[in-house]
Amino acid sequence: MPANQSPNVGPTDEQGLSPTTRSIFSLLLFVYLFGMWVVVSSSLGGAYSSQLHEKLLNLFQLYTEPLNLEVRASPYNLYSGTPADYEHFFRVEVTNPAGEVQTYTVPGPELGSGLKDPYRYERLAKIVGVQAEVDDATIPAEISKGIGQYFLRQAGGGKVLIECVRRRPQPMELEIEGQQFAADPRDASYENVLYRATVLVDSEGAFQVIKEMATEHVAPVE
C-alpha cells in the first residue's frame, strides 16, 4: 500500500506554479470536468436528457468522442428490465454447395469463442434485434451480411440463414398463475426470433442479403 510520503522523496519537480499557470490550468480543468459530467450523466439515453443536456452533449462530443469518454452506448445500469437487456444471439444455418445443412450458434465455438468475443457478438445481436424492432432494415442487413460472409467462406459457397434470437430470462417462480415455465433456461419457449435473413453469393460473386422476416411478423413468446 503506498504511503503518502516516501522516505526518499525529495524536492518538487517544479519550482511552484505561478498564479497565471494556476489560472490557466484551473480554467482548463473546469471546462474539462464540466464536459465530463455532461457526458457521464447522459448514461440513461436521450429520453432522460433535456434539450439543454443534448446540446451540451453535442458540443462536448468534440473531444469526448475521439477520446472515447462517452457512456451512452454502454449498459452501466447493468439491467433496466427492458427486452433490450435480455440475452441475444445469432442462430446460423449453413447450407454448403453439396446441400448439407449445419447449424451454429454465434457466439459459439465456431465464431465468437475468444476472451471477450462472446460479449461483442451479443452486442451485435442486440443491435440487430433492437433495430429490427424499430423497422430499420439497413443495420441488421449490414451485420447479418458480415456474419454470413464468414460462414459462406468457411463452407465454400452455398447459402446461410441467419436468425437473431432474443432469450427471455427465466422468472424466479417457474409457475405463475397456472402457467408453467421450462426448468431449462435455454429452452426454446424463452426464445423469440426478431430477425431472419438469408445471405448468399449472387451470379456476379457479390454477397447479397435477403430479409425474410422482421419482428413484426412474429408472435411474441409469452
Added chain:
Amino acid sequence: MVGAYFNRLCESVTNGWDRFWFRPDSPQTVSVVRIVVGAVALIYALSFTSELAIWFSDGGVLPIDRTYRLTGADDPSAAVRYWSLFYLAHTPLHLYVLHAIGLLSIVAFLTGFQTRISTIVATIFVLSYAERAPMLTGLIEPLLCPVMLYLCLAPCGAYYSVDAWLRRRKGDTQPIALSYAANIAIRLIQIHVSAFYLMMGLSKLGGMVWWNGEAMWWMIAQPDTRLIDLTFLRDKNLRLFVFGWTHLVVFFELAFGLLIWFKIWRPLLTVLATLHWLGLGLVTGHWEFAILMIGLSLAFAPWEVLTPATEPDEATAKTQSTPKPAQAGV
C-alpha cells in the same frame, strides 16, 4: 455584510481548489495505478487476438466500410469523430503487426519501461481498439481510456517499474521528486471514478427492477452471460437475499461516490468495493471491468488512516503548547 460573506466564500473556494489541485505529491500512487490499469489494458487488448482478422480485415464481420456505415461516418454531413490506427490496416497481416506493436507498448507501460513514451503509445493503441468499432464498446472502454489519458500526464513510472530498477542499477540514488502532475493525474482519476459510481447508482434508479429488488435475479437468470450459476437463490427462503443484494448494489454505488472523499471511509469502502465487484463480475460476466473498478480504488490511497494513532511526544506537545504567531492560519 453580504459582500463580506461572498468575499469569504470566494477565498474559501479558491483556497480549497488550490489545495486540491495544486500541491505536489509523491508519484507512488500513480505508479500503483499504472500497474492495475496496465494489467487490465493488456487483458483488453489480448481479448482481440484470436479473432482480430475475422472482425476487422476486409471481408470480415466489421471491415472499415461497414464500420463507417454503421457509425454514420460514411455520411459527409454527419459529424462523426471516431478514429483508430486500425483504420490503416486492411489485411490480417497488417492488423496483426499493429496488434503486436500495441501489445508490446502495453507490456512496456505495465512494466514501466520507458514509461513516459510507452504510456502515450499504449494509450493511443487502447483508444484505437476502442474506437475501431464503437458499436462493440462495453463497460470497460469509457473508463479505461480516460484513466490512461490521465496517466499520460504523470510520472507514473517513478516507482515499481523497470525504469526505477534501471535507475537504481546505474547508481542513481537521487530522491524522487514530488510532482504537481502526479497530483493532478490522481485527482482526475479520483473524480472520474467517483463520478462513475454516482452515475451507475443514479442510472439504476431509472429502472423499476432496481426498486422492486428483482434486478439481481434477472441478471442471475441469464445463462450465457453469467460466470456462476446462482439460480438456487430462487428458493423461497433465499429470495430476500436477492432483493437485499439488489438494494445494496444501488446503495453502495451511491455511497461510494460520496463517502470516498472522506479519508476515514477509504479502507472500508475499498474492501466493500472488492466484494461488490466480485459479486457483480461473476453474475454479469463483466469480470475485467470488475478488476478495473477494484484496482482503481487504489487511486484513493494513501490510506494514512490505517496508521496507528501515536501519543504525541514531548517535543510535539511542547510545539503545540507554544502560542502561534499572530498571522498563523491566515
